[in-house]
Amino acid sequence: MARPDSVRLTEIFFSLQGESSRVGLPTVFIRLTGCPLRCGYCDSEYAFYGGETWHFDRILDEVAKHPTRTVCVTGGEPLAQRNCLPLLTALCDAGYSVSLETSGAMPIGEVDPRVSRIVDLKTPGSGEVDKNCWDNLPLLTAQDELKFVLTSEADYQWARQQVEQHQLAGRCPVLFSPVWQGVSPTDLAGWIVRDGLPVRMQVQLHKILWGEKPGV
Structure with a gap:
């Protein structure tokens, strides 16, 4: 049984944040191991299995080696590990600005x-739309963000419907992201402008800079 002050970890690395409103910020990424989902476009399948047990003090020591106060806990699905919750608190207590990337x-x-x-709300094109925890939506605040990864114009229309039906843009920033080397970013930009949708389009900066690989 894992200690209450440890998690299963795939990697820790220092890079630029490639997504969200923190895009471009030097960030330490803590990638936890394991995920109950199998999205068709997943770019972190290497984090599904394996990993190594790290205690929180070791994680904090490693994070402190890098010249930033910005930390992102990601996966896999970090919340699949119960000890992710106290890890997030430990990072906050240490004075870091912490974001959590979760599947929803x-x-x-x-x-x-x-x-x-x-929070990444899964679209039909992900193959995992039935896994969405819809009870999360009312919990979102202005400091959170909701992301849709889009595989097609049909996904875009579905996401647009969720934004309007649940009045999501009034709750927190909403991000529309094209699947890497899938939906054309130019097409997505055109759809958003055409419809005047109150969302922020994003592309994955880290992949533009370094390609699709671990540790960036």
């Missing part, structure tokens, strides 16, 4: 309120 399939209500929760 796990409840976010117990996440430390100091954490910015980046």
Whole structure:
């Protein structure tokens, strides 16, 4: 049984944030191991299995080696590990500005309120739309963000419907992201402008800079 102050970890690395409103910021990424979802476009399948057990003090020591106060906990699906919650709190207590990238399939209500929760609401094109935890939507605040990864114009229309039906743009920033080397960013930009949708389009900066590989 894992200690209450440890998690299963795939990697820690220092790079630029490639997504969300923090895009471009030097960030330490803590990638936890494991995920209950199998999205068709997943770019972190290497984090599904394996990993190594790290205690929180070791993680904090490693994070402190890098010249930033910005940390992102990601996966896999970090909330699939119960000890992710106390890890987030430990990072906040240490004075870091912490974001959490989560699939939206796990409840976010117990996440430390100091954490910015980046929730990825799964579209039909992901193959995992039935895993969405819809109870998360009312919990989102202005410091959180909701992301849709779009595989097609049909996904775009579905996401647009969710934004309008649940009045999501009035709750938190909403991000529309094209699947890497899938939906044309130019097409997505055109759809958003055409419809005057109150969302922010994003592309994955880290992949533009370094390609699709671990550790960036």
